[in-house]
Amino acid sequence: MDASLGQISTLLKENDNFYILTHQYPDGDTLGSGFALCRALQKIGKKSKVINNSAIPSKYTFLRDGVREEGFKPGFVISVDVADESLLGPNLKEYVGKVDVCIDHHKINKDFAKYKYVDCTAAATTQIIYDLLQKMELKIDKLIANSIYTGLATDTGCFKYQNTTSRTHIIAARMLDLGADFAAINKTMFDLKTKKQFIAERYIADSMDFYLEGKLAIIYVTLDILEKSGVDDSVIDGIAGMPKQIAGVLIGATFRQKKEEEFKISVRTEPGVDASLLCRHFGGGGHASAAGCVLKGSLEKVKMSFVDYVKEFLTKLNL
Amino acid sequence: MDASLGQISTLLKENDNFYILTHQYPDGDTLGSGFALCRALQKIGKKSKVINNSAIPSKYTFLRDGVREEGFKPGFVISVDVADESLLGPNLKEYVGKVDVCIDHHKINKDFAKYKYVDCTAAATTQIIYDLLQKMELKIDKLIANSIYTGLATDTGCFKYQNTTSRTHIIAARMLDLGADFAAINKTMFDLKTKKQFIAERYIADSMDFYLEGKLAIIYVTLDILEKSGVDDSVIDGIAGMPKQIAGVLIGATFRQKKEEEFKISVRTEPGVDASLLCRHFGGGGHASAAGCVLKGSLEKVKMSFVDYVKEFLTKLNL
Numbered sequence: 001m002d003a004s005l006g007q008i009s010t011l012l013k014e015n016d017n018f019y020i021l022t023h024q025y026p027d028g029d030t031l032g033s034g035f036a037l038c039r040a041l042q043k044i045g046k047k048s049k050v051i052n053n054s055a056i057p058s059k060y061t062f063l064r065d066g067v068r069e070e071g072f073k074p075g076f077v078i079s080v081d082v083a084d085e086s087l088l089g090p091n092l093k094e095y096v097g098k099v100d101v102c103i104d105h106h107k108i109n110k111d112f113a114k115y116k117y118v119d120c121t122a123a124a125t126t127q128i129i130y131d132l133l134q135k136m137e138l139k140i141d142k143l144i145a146n147s148i149y150t151g152l153a154t155d156t157g158c159f160k161y162q163n164t165t166s167r168t169h170i171i172a173a174r175m176l177d178l179g180a181d182f183a184a185i186n187k188t189m190f191d192l193k194t195k196k197q198f199i200a201e202r203y204i205a206d207s208m209d210f211y212l213e214g215k216l217a218i219i220y221v222t223l224d225i226l227e228k229s230g231v232d233d234s235v236i237d238g239i240a241g242m243p244k245q246i247a248g249v250l251i252g253a254t255f256r257q258k259k260e261e262e263f264k265i266s267v268r269t270e271p272g273v274d275a276s277l278l279c280r281h282f283g284g285g286g287h288a289s290a291a292g293c294v295l296k297g298s299l300e301k302v303k304m305s306f307v308d309y310v311k312e313f314l315t316k317l318n319l
Numbered sequence: 320m321d322a323s324l325g326q327i328s329t330l331l332k333e334n335d336n337f338y339i340l341t342h343q344y345p346d347g348d349t350l351g352s353g354f355a356l357c358r359a360l361q362k363i364g365k366k367s368k369v370i371n372n373s374a375i376p377s378k379y380t381f382l383r384d385g386v387r388e389e390g391f392k393p394g395f396v397i398s399v400d401v402a403d404e405s406l407l408g409p410n411l412k413e414y415v416g417k418v419d420v421c422i423d424h425h426k427i428n429k430d431f432a433k434y435k436y437v438d439c440t441a442a443a444t445t446q447i448i449y450d451l452l453q454k455m456e457l458k459i460d461k462l463i464a465n466s467i468y469t470g471l472a473t474d475t476g477c478f479k480y481q482n483t484t485s486r487t488h489i490i491a492a493r494m495l496d497l498g499a500d501f502a503a504i505n506k507t508m509f510d511l512k513t514k515k516q517f518i519a520e521r522y523i524a525d526s527m528d529f530y531l532e533g534k535l536a537i538i539y540v541t542l543d544i545l546e547k548s549g550v551d552d553s554v555i556d557g558i559a560g561m562p563k564q565i566a567g568v569l570i571g572a573t574f575r576q577k578k579e580e581e582f583k584i585s586v587r588t589e590p591g592v593d594a595s596l597l598c599r600h601f602g603g604g605g606h607a608s609a610a611g612c613v614l615k616g617s618l619e620k621v622k623m624s625f626v627d628y629v630k631e632f633l634t635k636l637n638l
Contacts, residue, residue, distance in 0.1 A: 159478045159491070160509060162502035166492035172478070173488035183481035183590075190479060191564045198565055202524055205517070245510045246517055271502075 003115040005128075008101055009135045011115065017047045017075030021099065023082045024053035024089030025264075028060065028154030028189060033080035033103070033125040035063040036147035040138045047072045053089025057234045059188055063150060066143040076100050081125035081151075083285060084110045103128055108276060108285045123168040126151025130171050145178040150185055157241065158186055162271065162289060190238060200229035200236055208243060211307050215314060217243035218303070221256045233258075240266040240290070250319060251278070251310055255303070258294075263302050266292045278313050282306075322434040324447075327420055328454045330434065336366045336394030340418065342401045343372040343408030344583075347379065347473030347508060349400035352422070352444040354382040355466035356399065359457045366391045372408025376553045378507055382469060385462040395419050400444035400470075402604060403429045422447055427595060427604045442487040445470025449490050464497035469504055476560065477505055481590065481608060509557060519548035519555055527562060530626050534633060536562035537622070540575040552577075559585040559609070569638060570597070570629055574622070577613075582621050585611045597632055601625075 003011070012018075020038050022030040034050040041048040047070060056064070077099050082088060083106035085096045102113035105122040122128045126148040133140055140148070152172050156164040159172070176182055193201070200221075207220040221236050233256060243252030250273050254266040265282070268290050269275040275291035284293025295302040322330070331337075339357055341349040353369040360367040366389060375383070396418050401407060402425035404415045421432035424441040441447050445467040452459055459467070471491050475483040478491070495501055512520070526539040540555050552575060562571030569592050573585040584601070587609050588594040594610035603612025614621040 157505075158476075160502070160505040164495070164501065166495040169488040169492035169495065173485035173492070176483070176485040176488065182483065183479070186476075186479040191560065192566055193564055194566050198524070198527075202521065205521055205524075208517075241510065245512055247511055247513050 001111075001115060003101070003117055005117055005132055005135050008103070008115065008117050008132060011076075011101060012041065012046075012078075012132075012136065015076040015100075017072050018049070019074040019077045019095070020048065020050045021077065021079040021082060021088055021092055021095055022050060022052050023087040024092075026052055026056065026060065027081075028063075029124045029126060029151035030081035031056065031060045031063050032147040032149075032151030032154070033129045035067055036126060036129050036144045036151075037078070037080065037103075037132070039067050039144050039147070040133050040136075040140070042068055043141075044138060047075075051092065051095075053091045057237075059235075059237070060150075062185075062188070063147050065146075066141075078103065079113065080129070081105070083108055085112045103132070106285075106287065108280075121165065123163045123165055124151040124155035126155075127168060127171055130174075140174075140178055142179040142181075145175040145180040146185060149175040149180040149182055150189065153182070153186055154189055158190060163287065194231075194235075196229055196231045197235055200225060200231045201239060203229055204236070204239055205242065208246075210246075210249075212311055212314065214246075214248045215250045215319065216253065216307065216310050217246055217249045217251075218253045218255060218306075219243050220299075221254065222299070223257050223260070240268055244268045244270070250314065251275075253306065253310075255299070257299070261297055263295050263299070264292065265295060265306065266290070273314070273317065273319065278310070281309055281313075320430075320434060322420070322436055324436055324451055324454045327422070327434065327436050327451060330395075330420060331360065331365075331397075331451075331455065334395040334419075336391050337368070338393040338396045338414070339367065339369045340396065340398040340401060340407055340411055340414055341369060341371050342406040343411075345371055345375065345379065346400075347382075348443045348445055348470035350375065350379045350382050351466040351468075351470030351473070352399035352448045354386055355445060355448050355463045355470075356397070356422075356451070358386050358463050358466070359452050359455075359459075361387055362460075363457060366394075370411065370414075372410045376556075378554075378556070379469075381504075381507070382466050384465075385460075397422065398432065399448070400424070402427055404431045422451070425604075425606065427599075440484065442482045442484055443470040443474035445474075446487060446490055449493075459493075459497055461498040461500075464494040464499040465504060468494040468499040468501055469508065472501070472505060473508055477509060482606070513550075513554075515548055515550045516554055519544060519550045520558060522548055523555070523558055524561065527565075529565075529568075531630055531633065533565075533567045534569045534638065535572065535626065535629050536565055536568045536570075537572045537574060537625075538562050539618075540573065541618070542576050542579070559587055563587045563589070569633065570594075572625065572629075574618070574625075576618070580616055582614050582618070583611065584614060584625065585609070592633070592636065592638065597629070600628055600632075 020034045038048045078101045099113040102116040107120045109118045203225045240254045252268045256264040267275045279291040279293040282293035339353045357367045397420045418432040421435040426439045428437045522544045559573045571587045575583045586594045598610040598612040601612035
């Protein structure tokens with residue numbers, strides 16, 4: 001059921017032994033939310049830990065700074081930036097049906113937790129975590145500011161995209177005043193890459209192809225590209241925006257080959273084309289301008305079914 | 320001589336027939352500053368126009384929206400975001416020695432105007448224009464907000480770089496509240512490219528080479544690359560940050576071939592390496608983390624003298 005931020009605040013103050021769950025294939029927002037909340041709770045003497053489906057990608061490990069690791073059994077389960085329990089990932093299955101509080105900003109949030117606070121106007125879930133910490137009257141230190149800032153920056157493409165609001169900028173301003181290492185964070189999140197990553201990105205750029213008179217562009221992160229450039233899929237990041245950079249492209253898609261016949265598809269769209277709706281057709285979801293889904297089958301088959309549906313989808317929109 | 324913002328405000332109120340000069344190779348900040356101020360002055364019944372060394376690159380022409388074009392003789396000359404008269408460009412030579420008010424944020428600003436207001440803590444000159452319009456009690460409408468926002472975003476890499484301050488974010492928040500088309504602006508400034516530009520960027524990425532154990536990386540925008548990808552130099556934008564994205568690079572340089580034997584060099588550096596100081600050796604200048612200079616000679620010669628000096632420069636810094 002829906003709860004107010006005040007109610008969530010009371011629940012957190014009255015409980016202890018928090019497990020904070022993030023979504024799988026974690027990003028800066030789910031991890032930033034998790035570690036910001038975790039550190040804030042630890043600082044008032046609560047036991048708290050962030051639980052992930054798998055290891056945290058190295059670019060995000062700095063978010064763990066200042067968070068104590070301790071063993072304890074869960075007394076209260078919180079999910080952050082998780083729209084649906086299925087997104088917790090296979091290794092967190094044991095928590096399905098056991099989430100006490102869900103804090104999220106996805107429009108498509110499923111009503112899976114005992115209590116939920118979903119603010120779709122928040123550009124990032126860390127924006128809500130900021131509000132929650134204010135409500136709880138908890139002090140935000142530099143490390144918590146780093147985590148909150150990371151969520152704001154990563155979910156908005158560094159304040160570039162339409163989901164940014166004046167409030168996002170106001171909170172960012174406060175995080176800067178609290179000493180957030182924003183320039184270093186942004187460099188790590190958006191710019192820094194190894195030579196191998198740089199080479200991989202060149203292969204990926206070369207893979208771009210166009211459909212439907214240039215309205216759809218697709219890039220491919222295949223197992224072959226990863227192998228010949230010697231990098232891991234987890235380090236190929238922030239490329240989902242690449243296809244939509246080309247003038248005229250309404251839908252940009254990134255096909256990440258997870259197994260020989262399994263592709264994780266990230267979709268980015270122009271205003272007026274709902275990425276979340278498009279991905280829902282394939283059992284996925286997300287936001288209006290950025291969403292994702294998983295398709296199984298050979299690359300050719302998957303591509304054909306995706307392109308076919310996009311054609312139908314755009315036709316319905318008269319685009 | 321130095322003037323306060325209050326004095327500048329009075330000067331603008333008491334004078335008329337403004338020529339607002341931008342720097343050559345104009346960017347979003349000099350043009351955003353120029354058009355924001357121009358429109359604000361026109362709105363209080365003053366004659367005002369923005370004067371550039373050459374045509375405005377097409378990606379910036381939207382900044383002219385809502386600005387009336389009218390013919391009149393200059394009564395009062397203002398320069399915006401111009402650190403030195405030599406940067407006005409060859410076609411604005413007639414204004415050298417005739418600038419009444421200089422509004423700028425460059426540390427290396429030369430004392431060339433009758434009155435100057437230089438705020439080096441401002442991330443962008445449009446940040447100062449915002450302060451000035453507040454001081455003059457002029458209303459900021461949506462179009463002025465677009466121009467102010469454009470300067471903020473372009474000079475900070477969309478709030479990514481160290482020069483961003485909490486005040487930059489606060490002013491950005493106000494521009495969003497005033498209706499600035501920030502997402503469309505950011506797309507135009509940072510992302511959108513034609514297929515030809517995309518291809519040119521791939522050639523440029525391929526050109527990257529490394530010196531001094533990977534501490535210096537250089538990319539080349541040669542006349543040859545421009546020709547074979549069919550694009551104009553003016554549309555190859557925002558690539559100066561590319562070399563410094565590679566882990567370990569302290570100095571990233573972009574060599575833009577202007578003529579067979581003339582190269583405009585853009586330098587981007589890590590904290591602790593002063594790009595402005597480095598470029599001053601070659602007669603250029605700029606900011607601590609982003610600066611430029613022009614070198615003449617064959618590519619090989621120019622490259623050698625640049626690499627040699629960078630080596631000396633880094634040695635002096637024990638890097």
